[in-house]
Amino acid sequence: MPPLSHSFMNWQTLQTNLAVEGYIASAELAMAVHIALNLERPILLEGEAGVGKTQIAKTLATIHDTELIRLQCYEGLDAAAAIYEWNYQRQLLSIRASADTGTQLEDIETRIFSSAYLMERPLLRAIKQAKPPVLLIDEIDRADEEFEAYLLELLSDFQVTIPEIGTIHATSKPIVVLTANGTRDLSDALRRRCIYNYVPYPDRASEMAILGTRHPNIGPELAAQIVGFVQSLRKEDLEKKPGIAETLDWAAALAGLGINDITSDPVLLQASLVCLLKTEADQASIPSEVAQRLVGGAG
Numbered sequence: 593m594p595p596l597s598h599s600f601m602n603w604q605t606l607q608t609n610l611a612v613e614g615y616i617a618s619a620e621l622a623m624a625v626h627i628a629l630n631l632e633r634p635i636l637l638e639g640e641a642g643v644g645k646t647q648i649a650k651t652l653a654t655i656h657d658t659e660l661i662r663l664q665c666y667e668g669l670d671a672a673a674a675i676y677e678w679n680y681q682r683q684l685l686s687i688r689a690s691a692d693t694g695t696q697l698e699d700i701e702t703r704i705f706s707s708a709y710l711m712e713r714p715l716l717r718a719i720k721q722a723k724p725p726v727l728l729i730d731e732i733d734r735a736d737e738e739f740e741a742y743l744l745e746l747l748s749d750f751q752v753t754i755p756e757i758g759t760i761h762a763t764s765k766p767i768v769v770l771t772a773n774g775t776r777d778l779s780d781a782l783r784r785r786c787i788y789n790y791v792p793y794p795d796r797a798s799e800m801a802i803l804g805t806r807h808p809n810i811g812p813e814l815a816a817q818i819v820g821f822v823q824s825l826r827k828e829d830l831e832k833k834p835g836i837a838e839t840l841d842w843a844a845a846l847a848g849l850g851i852n853d854i855t856s857d858p859v860l861l862q863a864s865l866v867c868l869l870k871t872e873a874d875q876a877s878i879p880s881e882v883a884q885r886l887v888g889g890a891g
Contacts, residue, residue: 602626615644615651616794616801624789625652634747634768636732636783639791641773642835649728649769656767659725663714665735671742675715675752683709705756715743716752719762727766732782733775740782747785794836796823802836807843817854817887818843824886825868830877834868842867855887 606629607622617625621637625648628635637645653660663674683704712720718727729743746752750762770786772778794802799819803810810818818839826833834842845867846854854861862880869875878886 609655610648610651611805613651613654614805615648616798616805617648618794618798621648621789621791624787628787629767631787632765634770634786636770636772636778636786636788637791638772638774638788640793640833640835642833642837643791643793644836645769645771645791646728646730649726649730649771652767652769653726656724656726658723658767659721660728661714661718661721661725661766662728662730665729665731665733665739667734667736669735669739672713674713674739675742675746676713676754677711678705678756679709679711707757710754710757715746716760718766718768719746719750719752719760719764721766722763724764725766727768729768729770731773731775732770733772733778737776737779740779744781744785747782793826793833796820799823799836799839803839803843806840807847810843810847811852814846814852814854815843818846820889821854821886822868824889825878828878828882828886830869830874832870832874834870838868838870858884861887 603619603623603626606626607617607619610617610622625635627633637648639645649662650660686704686709710716714727718725732740732743747768750765751759753759796819799822800815803815803819807815822834822839822842842864845864849860849864851857851860851864858880862883865875865878865883869878
């Protein structure tokens, strides 16, 4: 087997560049993203909400100094919202104006089904950029299975077929990041076209590094308490386990409240848990006595 090229061996550079922009990536994630970039393949990031899947697309856009184009998926998403749509109002006005001038029907059809009347949605806009953007297809598992069929042509050949115009090939290949939270199973056809990585909640060391990068003014003792508490909280039976964003929000809230030790004021600590517990049931499941138990193991 021939040796790997230098570009494939240099995945640590990407990991460092991500860290410079405040994103602490595991070796596995950095390698997966690096391979996807080198192979010009989409990367599918799967994991619980709040583990940083969306953020890596934003950070890649910053690193590459390029536009981030985001498609937020939802149930019922179709080609008109994701790929393209005809500007029917302009077409109708053009038809009425042409009728007054006696323009031939064939000429009218040619004009109204041209790019001038085409409304570009995120997927089409992404492949028409002169400089490759980062295309974020966020929460793909929230879209219907039928929508995945629209994606396959784009992800395989980086082209979009519009019946009235023909096939539009990519001006440049976007960096494609797909995220999924496990709402439903994705098709084998979609997975086959992607480099895959499962993004777990960060371990204690990684979350300490993230907190230190994003909130460098928080002292090491308080940072250790914050991360220890959140790590313990995730082991509780919660509807919505706190993600990295919640950890950062809680740290900022504690700092703003002037708390340097989470053991110092149980009442204030309990009140601050609104940053971590995002449902009524979760707030009810972590009363003060449970919070104090978690505090005891947070050091």
